[in-house]
Amino acid sequence: MELFDAEWYLEQNPDVKKAVRNGLWASAYDHFKTCGRAEGRAPLDPAVAQLLQQPNGTPLNVEELAASAEGTCLLIGWVDDRVDPIIEFAMQPYGGPQIDLKQHIRRFRRPDVADIKRVRPESFDFGFWAAVQGPPATWPEASIRVRFASNRVAELQLQTTTIGPIDLRDRILGLLASPRNRASRADGVDHGLTRVLAALTRAVIKQAPAPALWRCGAHMAEPELSIIISVPRDLENARRQIALLAMACDFGRIEIVFVSRSPASLDDFFAFVESVGELYGASTVAVAIGEDLSWARAHNDAARLAEGRTLLFLGSTIFPGDRDWLGRTLVVAAGMRDSDVVGACLLNEDDSVRQCGIDFTVIDRRLRIWEAGRRPVRPVWCAGIAHAVSAGAILVRRHFFVELGGFDEDYIGDCSYEVYDFCFRTWIAEGTVKVDPRLIFYDLQAPAQPGDSVASRTMINRALFNDRWGDILDLLADAGEILPTAAAPAFRAGPLGTANTGSLELP
Amino acid sequence: MLRPPAKPKRLLSIAHFHPDILRGGAQQAGYELFKGFDSLEDYVAFFLAGSLRQLQPNLIPRDVAIIRHDGRANEFLLGVDTFDPFWLSNTGLAGGEWRDVLGFLLALQPDVIHFNHVVNTGIELLHLARVACPKARIVYTLHEFVPICHANGQMVRTRRQGLCDRASFSRCALCFPDRRPDEFFLRDRWIRAQFTHVDRFVAPSRFLLRRYFEWGIAEDDIVFIDYGRLADCRRPHGAPASSTQRSRFGFLGQLIDCKGLDCLIDAVAILVRREITDFEVRIHGANLESATEALQSKFAAAVETYDQLKFLGSYFNYELPRHTAAVDWFVVPSVWWENSPLVIQEAFMARRPVLCSNIGGMAEKVRDGVDGVHFAMGDAASLADAMARCLTEPGLWDRLAANIPDIMTVEEAVEQHRELCFENDLPEARRRQLWEAPWADAMRITDASDAAEPKAAPLRQPEHCSASADKWLPDR
Numbered sequence: 001m002e003l004f005d006a007e008w009y010l011e012q013n014p015d016v017k018k019a020v021r022n023g024l025w026a027s028a029y030d031h032f033k034t035c036g037r038a039e040g041r042a043p044l045d046p047a048v049a050q051l052l053q054q055p056n057g058t059p060l061n062v063e064e065l066a067a068s069a070e071g072t073c074l075l076i077g078w079v080d081d082r083v084d085p086i087i088e089f090a091m092q093p094y095g096g097p098q099i100d101l102k103q104h105i106r107r108f109r110r111p112d113v114a115d116i117k118r119v120r121p122e123s124f125d126f127g128f129w130a131a132v133q134g135p136p137a138t139w140p141e142a143s144i145r146v147r148f149a150s151n152r153v154a155e156l157q158l159q160t161t162t163i164g165p166i167d168l169r170d171r172i173l174g175l176l177a178s179p180r181n182r183a184s185r186a187d188g189v190d191h192g193l194t195r196v197l198a199a200l201t202r203a204v205i206k207q208a209p210a211p212a213l214w215r216c217g218a219h220m221a222e223p224e225l226s227i228i229i230s231v232p233r234d235l236e237n238a239r240r241q242i243a244l245l246a247m248a249c250d251f252g253r254i255e256i257v258f259v260s261r262s263p264a265s266l267d268d269f270f271a272f273v274e275s276v277g278e279l280y281g282a283s284t285v286a287v288a289i290g291e292d293l294s295w296a297r298a299h300n301d302a303a304r305l306a307e308g309r310t311l312l313f314l315g316s317t318i319f320p321g322d323r324d325w326l327g328r329t330l331v332v333a334a335g336m337r338d339s340d341v342v343g344a345c346l347l348n349e350d351d352s353v354r355q356c357g358i359d360f361t362v363i364d365r366r367l368r369i370w371e372a373g374r375r376p377v378r379p380v381w382c383a384g385i386a387h388a389v390s391a392g393a394i395l396v397r398r399h400f401f402v403e404l405g406g407f408d409e410d411y412i413g414d415c416s417y418e419v420y421d422f423c424f425r426t427w428i429a430e431g432t433v434k435v436d437p438r439l440i441f442y443d444l445q446a447p448a449q450p451g452d453s454v455a456s457r458t459m460i461n462r463a464l465f466n467d468r469w470g471d472i473l474d475l476l477a478d479a480g481e482i483l484p485t486a487a488a489p490a491f492r493a494g495p496l497g498t499a500n501t502g503s504l505e506l507p
Numbered sequence: 508m509l510r511p512p513a514k515p516k517r518l519l520s521i522a523h524f525h526p527d528i529l530r531g532g533a534q535q536a537g538y539e540l541f542k543g544f545d546s547l548e549d550y551v552a553f554f555l556a557g558s559l560r561q562l563q564p565n566l567i568p569r570d571v572a573i574i575r576h577d578g579r580a581n582e583f584l585l586g587v588d589t590f591d592p593f594w595l596s597n598t599g600l601a602g603g604e605w606r607d608v609l610g611f612l613l614a615l616q617p618d619v620i621h622f623n624h625v626v627n628t629g630i631e632l633l634h635l636a637r638v639a640c641p642k643a644r645i646v647y648t649l650h651e652f653v654p655i656c657h658a659n660g661q662m663v664r665t666r667r668q669g670l671c672d673r674a675s676f677s678r679c680a681l682c683f684p685d686r687r688p689d690e691f692f693l694r695d696r697w698i699r700a701q702f703t704h705v706d707r708f709v710a711p712s713r714f715l716l717r718r719y720f721e722w723g724i725a726e727d728d729i730v731f732i733d734y735g736r737l738a739d740c741r742r743p744h745g746a747p748a749s750s751t752q753r754s755r756f757g758f759l760g761q762l763i764d765c766k767g768l769d770c771l772i773d774a775v776a777i778l779v780r781r782e783i784t785d786f787e788v789r790i791h792g793a794n795l796e797s798a799t800e801a802l803q804s805k806f807a808a809a810v811e812t813y814d815q816l817k818f819l820g821s822y823f824n825y826e827l828p829r830h831t832a833a834v835d836w837f838v839v840p841s842v843w844w845e846n847s848p849l850v851i852q853e854a855f856m857a858r859r860p861v862l863c864s865n866i867g868g869m870a871e872k873v874r875d876g877v878d879g880v881h882f883a884m885g886d887a888a889s890l891a892d893a894m895a896r897c898l899t900e901p902g903l904w905d906r907l908a909a910n911i912p913d914i915m916t917v918e919e920a921v922e923q924h925r926e927l928c929f930e931n932d933l934p935e936a937r938r939r940q941l942w943e944a945p946w947a948d949a950m951r952i953t954d955a956s957d958a959a960e961p962k963a964a965p966l967r968q969p970e971h972c973s974a975s976a977d978k979w980l981p982d983r
Contacts, residue, residue: 236591236598240697243634247700247942271603279605279638319696322947331952349676349692351944440950442696444689 004029005044013041088147220283223255225333226308226398228299230316231260235272241319242276248323251282257302259287261295295391296407296418303401310336311401315392319442321347328438333395340400340431341423343389344439354443357386357435358420360473386435387476388423391416392443395436404429417461424469518544518552518929519617521632523624525556525576525584528563530793531761532849533650535824536711536734537623540924543735543917545581553615557597557627558584572607583611587627593657593686593694597629605635612639619929622647622705630701637704646928647702648709649729651846654698655722657691658682661765661843662718670844670866670884673721699723699942707928711847712868718844723941730927735920736852753904754786756862756894757834759822759850762795764802767840767864772809773887774840774894775816781891786815786898788838791830793821831857835904836897839863839873842885847872852914860907862893878910 006028010017016031025031032043090098227245231238238258256276263269266288273286287302303311310333332342345356404425411418423433466473520541524534538554545552556576558566567574567586576582585608588599600608612620612635620636620643636645653660655674662671665682676688676695708729710716716731760766768790775788795803810818822830837854839845844867851872854861863869864884873879880897883889897903915923 236594236596239596239631240594240693243631244696244700244942247703275605279634319693321944322950323943324947324950324952327952328950347944349689351946438950440946442692442944444693 087149223308224253225310226255226306227312228257228302229314231258232316233264244319246280249326255283257285257306259298259302261298296411297409300406311396311398313394317445318392332436332438339434341426341433342395343435344393344441345437346392346443355390358388360387384435388420391419393441411461417465515549515551517617518619520554520621522556523626539737539917543921554582557587559587572604573611590627595625595630600629600631609639619644633701633704645705646707647705663843702941714868714871715846732923733915735915735917737917753835755835756788756838758790758838760792762792763798765843767842770840770887774890775813777891788816790818791822837861845869855911856914858908878907
């Protein structure tokens with residue numbers, strides 16, 4: 001059985017994509033087997049091929065992939081070792097010999113919270129698809145030792161789980177038979193390998209408890225809420241923000257995950273997070289990540305580390321206006337049975353409303369320019385639905401967030417489009433996006449002065465967003481006040497459907 | 508039956524400077540009150556003062572956060588690397604030194620923590636104090652308007668030098684064009700939030716109390732207690748003989764712009780132009796180097812030009828009686844509001860009438876025509892008129908001097924602090940917290956149904972969102 005990834009193939013060959021869309025070819029694979037192979041076009045991402053390569057150099061096919069894992073345990077791990085490379089990585093199973101895991105490292109993007117379209121060898125994560133022999137029952141007892149080049153020894157954010165050989169085979173075959181994969185296969189040959197890997201990995205991870213790499217203070221089991229806060233390079237602002245958030249609040253059942261993209265000093269950042277734990281009695285987690293990695297990526301990381309049933313994403317410019325903010329947030333979170341994403345009402349310093357839900361309006365349809373407009377303000381005290389919500393403060397059910405694949409990491413830098421994208425995906429997945437003005441914060445953007453690089457990133461993200469959702473937005477513009485769900489049937493049938501980064505459910 | 512003696516209360520007094528190291532009214536008043544408590548049998552008092560390492564690098568080693576001052580058992584210095592005057596933040600404290608300070612507070616376990624200032628030591632110290640000593644009474648004496656106004660807490664507009672009667676985010680941004688209104692909003696919220704740790708505020712003047720009341724401190728949370736003064740060495744060596752002309756004016760204080768030295772120099776020039784020359788202005792003071800260059804050069808030139816103007820340098824407190832004995836009138840020409848200037852108390856203790864600007868704390872402490880003379884703030888001609896009147900009106904000095912009130916002593920101030928701040932019962936329920944937005948009450952959670960249905964809508968609708976409110980769809 002030949003390996004072929006139609007999604008990747010079409011992405012790499014725009015001419016074929018256009019031809020398939022115009023009906024000249026029945027499918028991507030049809031093109032590949034007829035002339036693509038002869039033209040030297042690759043059937044799948046070389047990195048995927050490398051990932052699945054056997055020791056003798058021959059590529060695995062799906063049957064072999066399942067077979068190779070028989071009688072073994074799956075190990076999925078990840079770490080950002082860009083700054084401080086790993087030089088030693090070993091596992092010590094309970095009562096067994098030490099296993100050198102470094103040889104099993106395979107780098108790939110982590111598909112567990114953000115779906116992937118292609119494998120990127122340059123990604124700074126490594127993951128395992130490893131055939132490591134060992135009695136499965138001892139794995140939860142195993143200790144993992146990681147030594148970095150700086151001689152720092154850390155507990156790795158590592159997850160292990162075991163899947164029996166038959167179970168694994170069934171899962172892979174089940175995935176191949178899933179309606180979504182069938183829909184993307186014209187002739188039963190295209191297995192959408194990256195999707196299979198993504199779904200399988202996600203399934204594996206869902207069976208294991210979430211890890212915590214830089215957890216400070218006491219670990220809290222099942223916190224009521226996980227607050228994920230962006231921390232800018234300048235920690236002073238973060239100190240003021242947490243001081244205001246903590247005023248008259250009881251963080252006893254709350255977990256706070258601080259996300260810093262490229263902190264000025266890693267030590268200072270961790271010290272800050274530690275001090276928050278000590279001074280405010282909060283369970284805190286620190287996530288530090290490189291600046292060149294996206295906002296989406298950083299927040300996906302945080303979401304995976306978080307353990308609360310509900311996630312509250314707070315931007316670095318968000319400040320509370322009163323001491324009951326946390327109580328109201330918990331009330332809103334408890335009432336999220338009929339909504340999956342809840343946005344906040346964001347105020348200016350003069351108590352006027354900066355943003356309270358987002359509707360998309362057409363600026364120039366021909367050029368596909370859209371404005372993420374501010375919703376009107378007057379009836380702000382009743383919850384309402386919206387196309388999307390602002391990235392400043394969002395409440396999401398964690399289970400839903402993970403199911404949906406988190407924020408899409410294809411959006412680069414630090415902007416809003418990944419949140420709009422997430423909201424649209426929520427609608428497509430038949431979820432609900434709401435604004436609840438009981439979530440009310442000040443959004444003080446004084447320090448934010450966008451520069452050229454930010455503007456160019458915004459352009460790129462806007463282009464990506466247009467590419468994905470332009471057809472939907474066209475429909476919305478035609479139909480007036482409707483929500484993305486109303487346009488979903490057309491969306492699902494159209495080419496944007498393949499670009500959707502929604503979750504892949506196991507059958 | 509014999510009872511064991513009650514355990515003495517422990518007081519920690521915190522100031523921005525130690526008056527031994529840098530002189531100034533607020534630290535002096537705080538220190539004198541600390542000494543007053545230190546002399547009590549039922550109190551054990553400690554004094555912790557900020558010390559800027561860049562000013563006094565030799566006093567505190569780099570790796571030490573708190574050190575005993577001058578070998579005294581109960582006086583300490585807190586090393587401060589950098590203080591951010593906008594956020595009133597001791598960044599070192601926020602960074603890593605908080606553990607040392609926390610350890611200090613935990614070891615001391617004060618029953619009362621009295622903040623005389625948060626400049627230098629950092630406003631974060633309020634939170635640390637609350638964390639370390641959750642049951643301690645935290646009292647904060649307000650000396651000027653630093654929490655309200657970024658312009659050195661003087662409420663004077665920076666660009667036109669006019670007085671400012673209230674802070675607003677836009678007005679403040681006009682004074683500081685490099686900062687945006689929302690930064691001032693956040694500054695205000697940040698400071699108010701830290702102030703929620705304070706159990707009671709003290710205002711040394713009713714004027715200042717009123718300003719802070721208007722700013723948002725609840726009436727029940729702030730009390731008026733004037734500065735108490737040590738009475739040991741303040742009296743002049745001898746009152747001026749009745750035959751003298753009462754022609755000696757004294758300016759005692761910091762030689763900086765806001766103290767109105769500029770106005771005093773101009774008034775002297777006016778009097779000389781009017782050919783009134785038989786008088787003397789004796790200037791004692793320090794910190795001239797902190798004045799603007801314009802004032803420094805003007806002052807130097809005036810001392811050269813006018814024989815009436817005598818610059819006598821800085822002084823220590825023990826020298827006050829000698830200096831006050833050589834003065835008939837005190838001049839306090841400050842061009843900012845002032846709070847409760849110690850120099851007025853010192854004048855009154857020496858039974859000397861005061862000529863002062865007709866605003867703020869000065870106008871409150873000196874009664875025009877009763878125990879002093881007011882003149883228009885910043886108006887040199889008005890000051891010159893007042894000085895001319897003092898030089899020419901027969902019997903004025905005797906009449907004003909006879910009405911001078913007694914000044915509160917430290918002992919009295921100690922008693923008032925015990926009664927009104929340190930040992931009194933505080934109301935159980937806190938009122939609306941100082942830092943909360945105006946709409947907070949409407950959002951208050953009282954029970955589950957309240958939480959489910961928010962109440963009124965006090966928010967404003969900005970102009971750019973005026974259209975299509977009906978786009979809001981009902982909850983599905």
